[in-house]
Amino acid sequence: MQQRALGTTGLKVSRLGLGTLTWGRDTDEHEARDQLIAFTEAGGTLLDTAAGYGDGASEELIGTLFGDVVARDDVVLATKAGISRRRGERETNVSRGHLISTLDQSLRRLGVDHVDLWQVHAWVDGTPLEETLGALDYAVSTGRAAYVGVSNYSGWQTAQASTWQAAVPGRAKIASTQVEYSLLNRTIEHEVIPAAQALGLGILPWSPLGRGVLTGKYRHGTPTDSRGASPHFANFVGTYLGEQHKRVVEAVVRAGEGLDWTPLEVALVWVRDRPGVTAPIMGARTAAQLRAALGIDELSLPPEIVDALDDVSGGD
Incomplete structure (x- = not known):
């Protein structure tokens, strides 16, 4: 698998990352092991998780696979902090103290002394940005993280955070932004992508298959073994099952038929x-x-x- 630089940093990652949102909950250790073996054998290196995935279960499972399945140094290990679930409800907290304590917990679960990329999982109104970014500086200066990034930031938030970090020598440069991006959701093209390109940030799209809808599996209903049938993901997937989304899916299917590709490959x-x-x-x-x-x-x-996919999906 080809490797790409993460933005304007020296960090190289595979041009396809492996996400682990469901690991430790819907994805058991045996399935996770098989996925990680397949990924690394294909030359994949970027392994992405978060402290909030399964309340830490994803990180714990990954930690058990290092050494046994893959060497720690053979992957670019990325995690995130700032989103968690307490008492059954989603909570966001990007205060300096919470982020640092969360990072330390992540390192313990993963069984490592540092991560290659540590990301703030969300923007939170009311928390001073300089406080949040101070946690990133601390993580890099103490060796807990080699690079830092943001996730789910809007265009102006991305630009403000990156500019703040670049303003004073010694601050940790923002290396990347992780945002949702697919043929069913192109909103980042208006502001996030231009900001990231102008400021030298790498873009790591999540849900590049439109939450699974672009594979075509939901064209004739919801398969019982799909994520759309899961209580954890029914609403998440359902967002992209409207009529306007169906037109995009059909265009992807037709493109695949013409190329002898699967819809997954096209998307x-x-x-x-x-x-x-x-x-x-x-x-x-x-x-x-x-x-x-x-x-x-x-x-x-x-x-x-x-060009045809741009037209049907509403690209500029």
């Missing part, structure tokens, strides 16, 4: 090769699904197909 290659994108984060339900995604490394979409 994933489209995101991977968008301007500013470093690596889409692919979260697979099974190792078989992941292997299907890992076969795209040598694929590229013809310009006329890109």
Whole structure:
């Protein structure tokens, strides 16, 4: 698998990342092991998790796989802090103290002394930005993180955070932003992508397959073994099951038929090769699904197909 620089940093990552949102909850240790083996054997390096994934279960599971399945130094380990679930409800906290304590807990669960990329998982109104960013400085200066980034920031938030960090020598440079991006959600093209490109940030799209809808599996209903049928993800997937989304899915299916590709390949290659994108984060339900995604490394979409997909998905 080809490698790309993360923004204007010296950190190189595979141009497809492996997401672990469901690890330790819906994805058990055996399935996770198979996915990680398939990913690294294909040359994948970017492994993405978060403290809030399964209330730490994802990080714990990853920690058990280092040494046994893959060497720690063979992956670019990325995690996030700032979103958690307490008492059954989603909470966000990006205060300096909370972020640092969360990072230390992440390191213990992962069984490592540092992560390669540590990201603030969300913007929180009311928390001073300089306080949040001070936690990133602390993480880098103490060796807990090699690089830092943000996630789910709007365009102006991304620009403000990156500019603040670049304003004074010694602050930790913002290396990347992780945001939702797919043919079903192109809102980051208006402000986030221009900001990231102007400021030298790598873009790590999450849900590049439109929460699984762009694979075409929901065209004729919701399969019982799909994430859309899961109580954890029914609403999450349902966001993209409207009539306007169906038109995009059908266009992806038709493009795949013309190229002899799967819809997954069409949608994933489209995101991977968008301007500013470093690596889409692919979260697979099974190792078989992941292997299907890992076969795209040598694929590229013809310009006329890109133009057609742009037209139907509302691109500028």
